[in-house]
Structures are given as C-alpha cells and as structure tokens.
Amino acid sequence: MTTEQRHFARRLRTQATEPEDIVWGLLRNRRLDGLKFRRQVPLLGYTVDFLCVERRLIVEIDGRQHAFERDYDAARTREIERHGFTLLRFSNAQVCDERDAVVAAIRQATS
Template sequence: MTTEQRSFARRLRRRATPAEEVAWELLRNRRLDGLRFRRQVPLLGYTVDFICIERRLIVELDGVQHDNEQDYDTARTQEIERHGFTVLRFPNRQVLDDRDAVVAAIRAALRN
C-alpha cells in the first residue's frame, strides 16, 4: 500500500457520507456478530468502503454518482471477487431507510 493510497483512505474516513456513518455505527467495534470490520481500506488498487478480512466480505455503499459508473463498478467487483472476496453493494438510500434489511443481507453473506 502506498502513502498516497493510505492518505486517500484517511480523507475518505474524515469525509464520510451520512450512509457511511450509519453503516459504520452498525459494523464498528465488532457490533455485528463479533466480527471486525474496517472502513475505507485500500485493496488491490481500490479503496473499499467496509471490509471484514476474516470472512473476506466487502460492503460497498453506492451514492448517486455510481449511477454513471456501473461498468467501472462491475469490473471492480469482478476483480475483487477473483481474489476470493464477496462484495455486497447497497444504495445509500437503503442504508438510511432500511437498516434491518442491510444487516440481514450482511449476516446472510457472512454465513455463506
């Protein structure tokens, strides 16, 4: 990991979106089934929103900017999954409006 990647990840952590703040409250301090999640982590040349390394699970939150980046997001997800990770994507609106469904989906992925 380069210094530039590390600095970029720190900036993202300081400028979290409201949806990222909500998700972090759900995942931080081993609150979800005792598993450790980290946020804004450089991985394979990308910065992933949330990662549980122990279960090789990545949680990505998509704001409106992702509507125009679907091809990029698909390629990025495929590359990360080729390295043995599972990637879950949630729209920001879902995280803000239906936390229970988001947590249920993450738990289901963790069981698989």
C-alpha cells in the same frame, strides 16, 4: 499499498457520508456478530468502504454517482471477487430506508 493510497483512505474516513456513518455505526467495534470490520481500506488498488478480512467480505455504499459508473463498478467487483472476496453493494437509500434489511444481508453473507 502506497503512501498515496493510505492518505486517500484516511481522507475518506474523515469525509464519510451519512449512509457510511450509519453502516459504520452498525459494524464498528465488532457490533455485528463479533466480526471485525475496517472502513475505507486500500485493497487491490481500490479503496473499499468496509472490509471484514476474516470472512473476506466487502460492503460498499453507493451514492448517486455510481449510477453513472456502472461499468467501472462491475469491473471493480469482478476484480475483487476474482481474488476470493464477496462484495455487497447497497445504495444510500437502502441504508437510510431499509437498515434492517441491509444488516440482514450482511449477516447472511458472513455466515
């Protein structure tokens, strides 16, 4: 991991979106089944939103711009999954409107 990647991840942590803050509030301090999640983590040349190393689970929160980046996101997901991680994606709207369903999906992926 380069210094540039660390600085980028740190900047993302300080400029979190509302949906990212919501998810972080649900995951931080081992609030979800005692699992340790980290946020804005450099991994394989990418910066992932939330990472549980113990379960090799990544949670991504996608804003509107991701509708225009589908090919990039699909390639990124394949690359990450090829290294043995599971990647879950949720839209901003899902996080804001269906919080319980998001938590249930994350919980299911960790079991």
